[in-house]
Amino acid sequence: MLVTTRVIVGAAIVRSGSLLAQQRSYPAEAAGLWELPGGRVEPGESDALALRRECAEELGVAVRVGGRIGPEIDLPGGSVLRIYAAALSGDGEPRAVEHRALRWLTAAELDTVEWLPADRVLLPDLGELLTGARQP
Numbered sequence: 001m002l003v004t005t006r007v008i009v010g011a012a013i014v015r016s017g018s019l020l021a022q023q024r025s026y027p028a029e030a031a032g033l034w035e036l037p038g039g040r041v042e043p044g045e046s047d048a049l050a051l052r053r054e055c056a057e058e059l060g061v062a063v064r065v066g067g068r069i070g071p072e073i074d075l076p077g078g079s080v081l082r083i084y085a086a087a088l089s090g091d092g093e094p095r096a097v098e099h100r101a102l103r104w105l106t107a108a109e110l111d112t113v114e115w116l117p118a119d120r121v122l123l124p125d126l127g128e129l130l131t132g133a134r135q136p
C-alpha cells in the first residue's frame with residue numbers, strides 16, 4: 001500500500017510584535033480552540049503556495065511566507081504540521097471568513113488562549129519569533 005504523508009502548513013503571521021491566531025468553529029471537538037491560519041497542502045502545491053491560498057481563503061489577505069519555525073509535529077492520523085513565519089503583504093486587514101474569531105497575541109499573551117494540542121508544543125518557538133530572537 002502506498003502511504004503518503006499529508007502535510008498541514010500553518011502561518012505564524014507577525015505584525016508589530018503580535019501573532020495572529022484564529023479560533024476554530026468546527027469540527028465539534030476542535031470548535032473554540034485556537035490555531036494558526038493554514039491547512040492541507042494540495043497535490044502539486046508547494047508549502048508556501050498552500051499557505052498563500054489558505055490565508056486568502058480564511059483571512060482574505062495576501063501574505064509573504066518566510067522560514068520554518070519550530071519542529072515538524074506529528075498529528076493524529078498520520079499528517080504532519082509545519083509552521084512558517086509570515087507577514088501580511090498588502091493593506092488588507094485579516095477577517096475571520098471561516099473562523100469564529102481572530103486575535104493578535106503578544107508574546108506575553110500567547111498562553112491566554114486554548115490552542116490545539118499540536119500548537120501548544122510550538123509556543124516556545126512562537127514566543128521566540130515574537131520577542132525578536134528570530135525574525136520572519
Ligand SMILES: Nc1nc2c([nH]c(=O)n2[C@H]2C[C@H](O)[C@@H](COP(=O)(O)OP(=O)(O)OP(=O)(O)O)O2)c(=O)[nH]1
Nearest residue numbers: 008009010035036037038039040075081116118119
Ligand atoms: N490550519 C491549521 N491546522 C492545524 C493547526 N494545528 C493543528 O493541529 N491543525 C490540524 C487541524 C486539522 O486536523 C488539520 C488542518 O485542518 P484544516 O481544516 O485547517 O485544513 P483544510 O482547510 O485543508 O481542510 P478541510 O477544511 O478540507 O478539512 O490540521 C494549525 O495551527 N493550523
